[in-house]
Amino acid sequence: MKTGKKTVRKKAEKKETPAKHTPKVHKKPPVKKKQAVVTEEKKEVVKPETLPQKKILLEGTENVKQLSEKTGIPSADIIKYFFSLGFMVTLNQSPGKENLKKVCESNGFTVEFQKPESMIEKKVSKEEKKLLIPRAPVVTIMGHVDHGKTTILDTIRKSRVAEKEHGLITQKIGAYKVELGEKGSIVFLDTPGHESFTAMRARGALITDIVVLVVAADEGVKPQTVEAINHAKSANVPIVVAINKIDKPNLNLDRVKKQLTEYALVPEEWGGDTVFVNVSGLTGAGINELLEMLVLMGEMLELKASPEGEAEGVVIESFIDRARGPIINVLVREGMLKTGDIFITGEVRGKVRAIIDDWNRKIDIAGPSTPVEILGANGVAVPGEKFQVVKSEKVARQLLEERVTGHIQKETGVKKVTLEDIYKEIQKGEVKKLNLIIKTDYVGSVDAIKNIIDKIPDSEVKVSIIHSETGAISESDVLLASASNAVIVGFNVPLTQQVEEMAEKEGVEIRTYKIIYELAEDIAKAVEGMLEPTEQEILSGQASVKKVFHLSDKSTIAGCFVLNGKMIRNSVAKVIRGGSIIFQGTILNLKRFKETVKEVKENTECGIQIDKFTDFQIGDIIQSYIKTKVVKKL
Ligand code: GDP
Secondary structure: OHHHHHHHHHHHHHHHHHHHHOOOOOOOOOOOHHHHHHHHHHHHHOOHHHOOOEEEEEOOOOOHHHHHHHHOOOHHHHHHHHHHHOOOOOOOOOOOHHHHHHHHHOOOEEEEEOOOOOOOOOOOOHHHHHOOEEOOOEEEEEEOOOOOHHHHHHHHHHOOHHHHHOOOOOOOOOEEEEEOHHHOEEEEEOOOOOOOHHHHHHHHHHHOOEEEEEEEOOOOOOHHHHHHHHHHHHOOOOEEEEEEOOOOOOOOHHHHHHHHHOOOOOEHHHOOOEEEEEOOOOOOOOHHHHHHHHHHHHHHOOOEEOOOOEOEEEEEEEEEEOOOEEEEEEEEEEOEEEOOOEEEEOOEEEEEEEEEOOOOOEEOEEOOOEEEEEEEEOOOOOOOOEEEEEOOHHHHHHHHHHHHHHHHHHHHHHHOOOHHHHHHHHHHOOOOEEEEEEEEOOHHHHHHHHHHHHOOOOOOOEEEEEEEEEOOOOHHHHHHHHHHOEEEEEEOOOOOHHHHHHHHHHOOOEEEEOOHHHHHHHHHHHHHOOOOEEEEEEEEEEEEEEEEEEEEOOEEEEEEEEEEEEEEOOOEEEEEEOOEEEEEEEEEEEEEOOEEOOEEEOOOEEEEEEOOEOOOOOOOEEEEEEEEEEEOOO
16 A cells, blocks of 8 residues: 555655745745855755744635745645645645645745635615515426426426427526416426436525425325425425326325325315315316415515626536536526626636526526526536625635635545544454445436445445536545545446556546446345446557548548547447547448548547447547456446
8 A cells, every 4th residue: 555655655745846946936925036145055955844944924714826926835735734734635726725834834935824815795775675576486397206396397398388489498407487477487497307306306496495395196205205395395495286197097186195194284274274286297187286386486575686796696506518508507596696696606607798598598687586598608507506696706716716716625624634544444343334436427326326335234344425516537546545444336427548557556436337236136135245346447558539521421430540548440439529538439441541440549549330320520539448257346
């Protein structure tokens, strides 16, 4: 283990060597040339502790790169210093005020902090309060699987007649608004499908004003019905019950109602205060009544918002679009969102380049309770995160720096890596804990995986997620895994040869998956100690697309340069653009000049054709993977 660690350190040193040989000039305090010459010799022997103290003025939010520029301490040394303290910081991360102080002091500086330009998060002023107007309720549909949530949402979406007459097409942006003319309007959050829905449901309830609990008339209360009730109740969100599938024969609706009374959902007709509506998502029966009930409930809740001022909202979903870059779907809660607004959300910022509504229309402004798609972010945002318009780019940058700092400080406790811990574990002779680092394409997938892991029954081995994040598997993940004896699990994320090589050196296992259930199954089996040999993809090489030749509609050849390893015909191909896998298929044809060949080696040119993929762009990276049987270790 120790040798391994040394290798990493050496590697880190190597990488940063240029900075070492050409140290940046100290900005503060300025060093006169003459003095520098005189002290040059001394510098060789004087240890940092004995250097005369230099004063440095910091804001406390500097990242490693900025700190290096301000102090002249090579960034590699700063990173190594923190690593020796037990956590990792990358060039663009700030280690936080206290840690900045520590590293400066250990390099002979005395630190003074100056307050960054103070910024106060937007609060509704008294004047704005006067402008409060009623807003549409935000509704989440919850309930047991197959009880008809999606059907009801689809039926309501399709019932938006007025707009349909204008020939508009609905666009799925995580939520949609139903206008009921003079009666009012309602916003429905699309319950995310697949596994992440349990995690999202908990978050969804936070922006939800009303929960529609869908209970199938023929099945009645089921485990997820109870979960949904608990989520809504813990968030203090009122519930409207929709008893669905009333078109089915031989139903006993009273039985369902009775079951629900056990969870304090008593229909009005039985003296309770819960609204019950009988519906059929399939035939549309009762749907109008349900909508009217929701509008009434919204009125009773006296939901209000200010349509003026800088907008605030919540991220519903976010992803990278191949053509348009990062997309953030936001539900505006307060204020008026406008094209050109500067915004921040989590650790992402941007300028609103375009606003698109749930009818796929480009709009210029969006007021409270409006779901919209926003273009112009510098990254993918986190669902459930607050979205906030700020006054200027400068304010956005500064607020983000503060956030990033806070984030790192919060995480250092989790990321703590000590060689001693691993040593102790090895000494015990048995690994009782399975540490995982999880990297995924979407935030929802992280939640889904966490959810699955939570559900693994207790066993001798405790599964613990020490780090989870969206994005490609990086060298720092490998470092963290190596130091904390963890396995890296990637879900739909790219893996570079460089990272793979590093993992090999470090003895770190990286497992990538495309199907969440396979991942869940492997983890569960690992815990039970019964992993079977399996097929795994091994990266064999990477090539970069230099030219694109369209031979016909269905046939396009990418003129490539093999960057490393080798490209193999009939192997699995992954096309990477902007850090994301945009296509996965098979290398159908591999050409060297005019000849079809089995493989093409590093530093050579070749033509690549991928089955069912023609949309190459210059700069795309094509990875070639071979499948091989391996014994699972986890
Ligand atoms: P979800 O998992 O809760 O989203 O459930 P779905 O909306 O996917 O519905 C599950 C199944 O129930 C599908 O086969 C639907 O066609 C069916 N279904 C949904 N609503 C109704 C209904 O009102 N009546 C009948 N007969 N079937 C329904």
